[in-house]
Amino acid sequence: MTERRSGHNKLKPSLLDAVSRSSKTAEKMTRFGIRMSRKTRQTVSFISGVVIGFWIMLTIMTHVPDKDMTSPVSSTSEWTPGVPKEGWQAGYGPTSLESNQKHIYIGVMTARKYLNSRVVAVYETWGKQVPGKVEFFSAYDPKHRTPRGIPVVTNIPGIDDTYPPQKKSFLMLKYMHDFYIDKYEWFIRADDDVYIRVDKLQKFLRSVNSSKPLYIGQSESSQKNERLSMSSSDSFCLGGPGVILSRETLRRIAPHISHCLKNMYSKHEDVEIGRCIKRFANVSCTRASDTERIFFNDLKCYKKGSVQHLYPGLVQHVITVHPNKGPKDQYKFYTYFSALRLEVLQQRMLELFRTIDKMTNEL
Ligand SMILES: *[C@@H]1O[C@H](CO)[C@@H](O)[C@H](O)[C@H]1NC(C)=O
Ligand SMILES: *[C@@H]1O[C@H](CO)[C@@H](O)[C@H](O)[C@H]1NC(C)=O
Numbered sequence: 001m002t003e004r005r006s007g008h009n010k011l012k013p014s015l016l017d018a019v020s021r022s023s024k025t026a027e028k029m030t031r032f033g034i035r036m037s038r039k040t041r042q043t044v045s046f047i048s049g050v051v052i053g054f055w056i057m058l059t060i061m062t063h064v065p066d067k068d069m070t071s072p073v074s075s076t077s078e079w080t081p082g083v084p085k086e087g088w089q090a091g092y093g094p095t096s097l098e099s100n101q102k103h104i105y106i107g108v109m110t111a112r113k114y115l116n117s118r119v120v121a122v123y124e125t126w127g128k129q130v131p132g133k134v135e136f137f138s139a140y141d142p143k144h145r146t147p148r149g150i151p152v153v154t155n156i157p158g159i160d161d162t163y164p165p166q167k168k169s170f171l172m173l174k175y176m177h178d179f180y181i182d183k184y185e186w187f188i189r190a191d192d193d194v195y196i197r198v199d200k201l202q203k204f205l206r207s208v209n210s211s212k213p214l215y216i217g218q219s220e221s222s223q224k225n226e227r228l229s230m231s232s233s234d235s236f237c238l239g240g241p242g243v244i245l246s247r248e249t250l251r252r253i254a255p256h257i258s259h260c261l262k263n264m265y266s267k268h269e270d271v272e273i274g275r276c277i278k279r280f281a282n283v284s285c286t287r288a289s290d291t292e293r294i295f296f297n298d299l300k301c302y303k304k305g306s307v308q309h310l311y312p313g314l315v316q317h318v319i320t321v322h323p324n325k326g327p328k329d330q331y332k333f334y335t336y337f338s339a340l341r342l343e344v345l346q347q348r349m350l351e352l353f354r355t356i357d358k359m360t361n362e363l
Helices: 001-019 029-035 041-060 118-124 166-178 199-206 247-260 268-281 327-362
Strands: 102-109 132-137 184-193 219-221 234-235 243-246 295-297 320-322
Touching: 102 166, 102 199, 118 327, 132 166, 132 234, 166 184, 166 247, 166 268, 184 247, 234 268, 243 247, 243 268, 247 268
Parallel strands: 102 132, 102 184, 295 320
Antiparallel strands: 184 243, 219 234
8 A cells, every 4th residue: 555655646746747747636435435435235335345346356357367368460461662652551550469459559679589588478467467558579480480379579570679760750650650650648669678567558648648748758868978969958758668658749740750760869779769759749758857767778698698676765666677688587577566566556455444344333
């Protein structure tokens, strides 16, 4: 409980303020509480239903077999040479897996050599929790077969696995726009070695207006980096811990992506995305005091390949954790954050039991 409450409250003054929060987050559970405390038998059975629901959720939440894992995927694993001229040519298209929620789209940049390691780990942990859709972007290679059931997009002309992945990143954004702009509210560019706490991400984004041009992540002043054609007051979002674009931002930059690709001033993919967004969407990466704790990028651990541990103050805030290069570390964080979530749900269940108890006595 403490984790949930304090974490949520402390988010508000800084990042949430910076993205000018819309005031639609109402605590549904609290409302239930007030209404129910005055009600009778009918309500008791209703709560019991809720409690049983929770109980079922608790028992299955960590190991529910995901039906998506077994369904076929339409990702055409065919390389077609050429560059898209107007829109996308026949044969290119989204993969079929999509949850019925239309909130968040996450594009994960990966490479052929990670299809059977990092990609599987992401998809089996936070990837399958996304309220919307996740797709992985890699070059196509017949020798590296896509793991079954995982939505990998390999058919965008011009995408290869060269590093830095500027082309992959820009073309991925174009793809997101062309296929999904009206389907999702938020578009995230992620790496294959980031852990995303999807429940916290969703809660945060639900309280922000995606019709505004927003560009959210761990901001870094462009001063430190290639500043060409960016002023020192501009900032870009670091790529590693994930970059969030509102629908409006993606809509604004999409027509200019080929221009941005032709006019790059550095080898840093995230700087170039930032430059493009600044120029065509007129926004900088949101600056707030707490973004380093929310989008956590541990440079000290970078060489070790994974974040060793989170310090206590961080756990309340953190939404993304980077880097976790080894698949094992993704499962480690998945277990850890699932346990935290479980605690919150158990606490809530206890509260409901107490309410039932009290009401039964009053009857
Ligand atoms: C979201 O932002 C748009 C554009 O600024 C505005 O028209 C709309 O009223 C806002 N919606 C809410 C719920 O604040
Ligand atoms: C860009 O944004 C700034 C403030 O954020 C505003 O003053 C300016 O008019 C905007 N420019 C364009 C071209 O929309």
